[in-house]
Amino acid sequence: MSWVKQTFSSSIGRKFAMALSALFLLLFLLQHFAINLLSVFSADLFNEVSHFMGTNPLVQFALQPVLIFGVVFHFVMGFVLEIKNRNAREVKYAMNNGAANSTWFSRNMIWSGLVILGFIGLHFYDFWIPEINVKYIQGDMSGMINGEYRYYEELVHKFHDPIRVGLYVLSFVFLAMHLKHGFQSAFQSAGARHEKYTPGIKKLGGLYAIAIPAGFIFIALYHHLTAI
Amino acid sequence: MSTTNGLNLTLKVWRQKNDKDKGQMETYQVSDISTDSSFLEMMDILNEQLINEGKDPVAFDHDCREGICGSCSMYINGEAHGPGREITTCQLHMREFKNGETIYIEPWRAKAFPVIKDLVVDRSSFDRIMASGGFVSVNTSGNTQDANAIPIPKADADKAFDAATCIGCGACVASCKNSSAMLFVSAKVSQFALLPQGKVEAAERVQNMVSQMDDEGFGNCSNTGACEVECPKGISLDNIARMNREYLSASVSADK
Ligand code: HEM
Ligand code: SF4
Ligand code: FES
Numbered sequence: 001m002s003w004v005k006q007t008f009s010s011s012i013g014r015k016f017a018m019a020l021s022a023l024f025l026l027l028f029l030l031q032h033f034a035i036n037l038l039s040v041f042s043a044d045l046f047n048e049v050s051h052f053m054g055t056n057p058l059v060q061f062a063l064q065p066v067l068i069f070g071v072v073f074h075f076v077m078g079f080v081l082e083i084k085n086r087n088a089r090e091v092k093y094a095m096n097n098g099a100a101n102s103t104w105f106s107r108n109m110i111w112s113g114l115v116i117l118g119f120i121g122l123h124f125y126d127f128w129i130p131e132i133n134v135k136y137i138q139g140d141m142s143g144m145i146n147g148e149y150r151y152y153e154e155l156v157h158k159f160h161d162p163i164r165v166g167l168y169v170l171s172f173v174f175l176a177m178h179l180k181h182g183f184q185s186a187f188q189s190a191g192a193r194h195e196k197y198t199p200g201i202k203k204l205g206g207l208y209a210i211a212i213p214a215g216f217i218f219i220a221l222y223h224h225l226t227a228i
Numbered sequence: 229m230s231t232t233n234g235l236n237l238t239l240k241v242w243r244q245k246n247d248k249d250k251g252q253m254e255t256y257q258v259s260d261i262s263t264d265s266s267f268l269e270m271m272d273i274l275n276e277q278l279i280n281e282g283k284d285p286v287a288f289d290h291d292c293r294e295g296i297c298g299s300c301s302m303y304i305n306g307e308a309h310g311p312g313r314e315i316t317t318c319q320l321h322m323r324e325f326k327n328g329e330t331i332y333i334e335p336w337r338a339k340a341f342p343v344i345k346d347l348v349v350d351r352s353s354f355d356r357i358m359a360s361g362g363f364v365s366v367n368t369s370g371n372t373q374d375a376n377a378i379p380i381p382k383a384d385a386d387k388a389f390d391a392a393t394c395i396g397c398g399a400c401v402a403s404c405k406n407s408s409a410m411l412f413v414s415a416k417v418s419q420f421a422l423l424p425q426g427k428v429e430a431a432e433r434v435q436n437m438v439s440q441m442d443d444e445g446f447g448n449c450s451n452t453g454a455c456e457v458e459c460p461k462g463i464s465l466d467n468i469a470r471m472n473r474e475y476l477s478a479s480v481s482a483d484k
Binding site: 003006007010011012013014015016081084085087088089090091092093094095096097098100101102103106107109181184185188189190191192193 | 240242251253303305306307311332334337338339340343403405406407408410438439441442445446447448449450451452453454457458465466468469470471472473475476479484
């Protein structure tokens with residue numbers, strides 16, 4: 001077995017790979033949030049940045065495949081770990097008091113993850129598939145509709161539907177739970193733990209886990225309420 | 229003996245004849261249990277009662293009865309070694325329980341710790357992990373070096389000592405939702421990796437011990453931290469992070 005294969009098929013190597021994909025997703029989410037936030041301040045700026053992200057070859061053909069790989073890798077590895085972990089205990093306890101020693105979030109990463117996966121499905125259906133359709137199937141790379149950029153309009157249009165807004169909000173709550181445990185866990189999995197900086201990582205993780213999902217919720221509600 | 233302040237308890241105990249038997253929870257009543265008795269003494273009373281009734285007593289592991297040997301594995305009311313912190317079952321006292329309470333008593337549950345009988349599990353998977361690298365290959369016959377001749381920073385000595393207090397009880401595995409043995413193995417890896425004598429073989433050791441741990445069928449670590457809370461010796465998650473670093477750096481630097 002090659003040393004790479006040996007490392008990444010070990011329990012520690014798998015968790016390291018999981019942590020790397022998670023850290024990558026954390027950076028991506030920050031970037032995604034920053035762009036969405038523009039839509040609250042300036043429709044024009046949001047349109048321009050969206051058009052750049054949607055048409056720049058580097059973003060489209062280098063970064064986007066990396067992102068898709070990162071997401072798929074993360075949830076597939078999440079399932080692999082979950083199955084292995086379940087198999088490690090064949091007979092369950094008649095009485096188990098998990099709350100006595102660990103947080104609910106940490107014990108239920110698979111469930112918060114599954115809600116996020118469902119959300120990603122919905123989000124692809126809402127934005128990504130129509131984008132790919134317009135750009136690469138109809139071949140219209142202009143980003144225009146009736147002589148104006150379409151991105152902002154599409155965004156506002158999507159947030160009309162209260163059910164969709166509700167689903168988005170709910171998903172972000174689960175994302176917050178996932179990240180509350182996940183953020184600091186990723187550092188631990190990578191071996192980055194020290195009394196000098198671990199308290200800082202935990203604080204930053206707590207902040208990230210609340211602020212980013214709350215920010216996304218704010219943006220969704222903002223467009224829903226201002227468009228009425 | 230006074231009968232006024234003893235505890236009357238309902239016990240739900242896992243009974244399993246042997247490793248082939250399916251096993252089930254059985255309910256027993258014990259009465260007038262002194263709040264000063266230890267949990268194992270309460271089990272002794274139950275067993276005496278069962279023997280007097282002509283029944284098979286509950287098999288459970290125990291040896292030192294003072295928190296050193298790590299054999300008294302019992303999952304009590306949903307926690308390894310019961311509700312106390314930094315104690316083993318033999319150090320748990322009946323004053324922690326209320327009169328009339330129902331107490332669940334189960335064996336450690338993990339694929340890598342198969343039940344032998346009732347509450348007794350086979351923890352030889354830990355022994356095989358130790359045999360795969362949990363030692364230092366130095367010759368100690370006759371010419372042992374003076375310990376003070378090897379300078380060791382106080383901070384490292386303390387951390388190594390803390391890791392070495394692990395008694396191999398398996399409460400970490402029992403408490404972990406994934407039945408992961410990371411806390412145990414990381415304590416053993418750390419205890420050597422922090423000291424000059426252990427550093428020589430550190431890379432090979434961590435690779436062999438982790439590989440044996442994985443082969444035994446323990447789960448992966450999800451960093452829930454349950455092990456650290458339930459560990460009778462307060463072994464810290466710092467050790468798991470250290471093992472992750474040791475393992476990952478051994479992967480790039482070691483011969484294999
Ligand atoms: C696509 C759906 C997702 C699923 C099914 C999923 C599943 C999981 C699971 C099961 C774990 C725990 C693994 C373990 O037991 O150690 C985990 C960890 C983690 N996830 Fe996700 N996740 C998803 C999406 C995300 C997203 C979008 C982010 C961040 C933007 C994220 C961030 C994290 C982090 C930071 C960790 C901790 C990594 C570690 O412990 O090393 N996840 N995920
Ligand atoms: S780490 Fe703690 S819980 Fe695990 S075997 Fe050692 S002493 Fe027991
Ligand atoms: S019997 Fe030895 S630790 Fe409990």
